[in-house]
Amino acid sequence: MEEIKWGIIGCGDVTEVKSGPAFNKVPHSSLVAVMRRDAAKAQDYALRHGVPKWYSNAEQLINDPEINAIYIATPPLQHEEYTLLALSKGKPVYVEKPMTLDAASAIRMKAASDQYNVKLSVAHYRREQPVFLKIKxxxxxxxxxxxxxxxxxxxxxxxxxxxxxxxxxxxxxxAVSGGGLFHDLAPHQLDLMIYFFGKPKHAAGIAANQAGVNQADDLVTGHILFENGVVFNGMWCFTVSPADQKDCCEITGSSGKISFPVFGSKITLSKDGHTEEFIFDPLQHVQQPMIKKVTAYFLGKGANPCSAEQAILSMELMDQFTKSVKKSTGN
Structure with missing residues (x-):
């Protein structure tokens, strides 16, 4: 195999700029087909992005003989089903984050990858962005x-x-996302912690639906003790006033501090009373560096930039943060 010819399952908003165009911009990669259950929307996407084929049925796209790799960008509810189907057909999978609804589902996906001996990579794409490579x-x-x-x-x-x-x-x-906005945004942050500090040794948290606007938790707290002794404390709340909006991560060491927004492009290094800033240009397609690495991995020319085993760790953290109270109360 000399080129990865991609098929996208779920060509919704996330694929418009963040990921979709990048498949035609990295070496040895091209986007051959897209799928959406609404055929008219699939066709519209294909025509606007210059994609040769479109489908309204995922199995038909997976069975297309020209396609040799699948990118799954549906809501998490469908991740396991489509991943297992693609793997069973011998086609490697690049699946969006969160990997799936919960850790048990993620473990089944990894087991299928092992069973069929077909590659599986997860779209924790911040791992390959320049700002986070600099922090590492x-x-x-x-x-x-x-x-x-x-x-x-x-x-x-x-x-x-x-x-x-x-x-x-x-x-x-x-039922569709695995939780609420925490499940949409926290995978980026928790995966970075794993990327920086390794495996968690202990984790626990509290989740609450304070505003009651919908069925999802809108506040989550969590703490982690990593195997290397680093301690993490996190707070996610999605019902604060605009004036209190904040995206801040601070890593404190024995001789200084690194501060950065997870959804930003600036690093502040504070040490010995001095401050140094590192500012990075925003990426046009935020997943392009990751897609480049995944393409190389699928071609046998590089390592897996985010394995199922690594992604399971962040799924387990989300489960531990959000389900501990429900388990203890029997709900």
Whole structure:
């Protein structure tokens, strides 16, 4: 196999700019077909983006002999079903984050990848963006000494500009998304913590639906003790006032601090009373660096940039943060 010829299942909003165009912009990669259950919308996407084929049935796209890899960009409810189907047909899968609804489903997806011996990668694409590669480099260089703890605050008003739009807001339907806005945004943040600090040793949290606007939790807290001794504390709330909006992660070490927004492009390094800033240009297609690495992996020319095993760790953290209270009360 000399080129990855992609088929997209679920060509909705996330694929318009963030990911879709990038499949034709990385080496040895091209976008051959897209699928959406609404045939007219699938055709419209294909015509606007210059994609040769479109389908309204996922199985037909997967069975297309020209397609040799599948990108699944549906809501999480369909991730497991389509991943298992594609893997059973021998076609490697790049699946959107969150990997699926919960850790048990993610474990089944990994088992299928192992069973069929077909590659599976997860779209935790911030791992390959320059801003987060720089943070990882600073940590590796002991720029702030030994890491002590991490504090994260993701505080957003209901009309936050960070929350992706869609015709039907499935992100606040736990049956479709696995939870609420926490399940949409926290996978980015928790995966970065795993990317920076490794495997968690212990984790717990509290989740609550304070505003009662929908069925999803709108406030989540969580703490993690990593195997390397680093402690993480996080707070997510999606019902604060616009004046209190915040996206801040602070990594504190024995000799300084690294601060950054997870949904931004600036790093602030504070050490010995001095401050240094690193500012990065926004990416046109935020997933392009990741898609480049996944393409190389599928071609046998590189490592998996985010394996199912790694993605399961963040799924387990979300489960532990949001389900501990429900389990303890028997709900």
């Amino acid at each position: 480099e600073l940590l590796a260089d002991n720029a702030i000494g030994d890491i002590r703890f991490v504090s994260l605050q993701m505080l957003q008003p209901p009309a936050s500009n960070l929350i992706a739009g869609s015709e039907v807001n499935w992100r606040i339907d736990p």
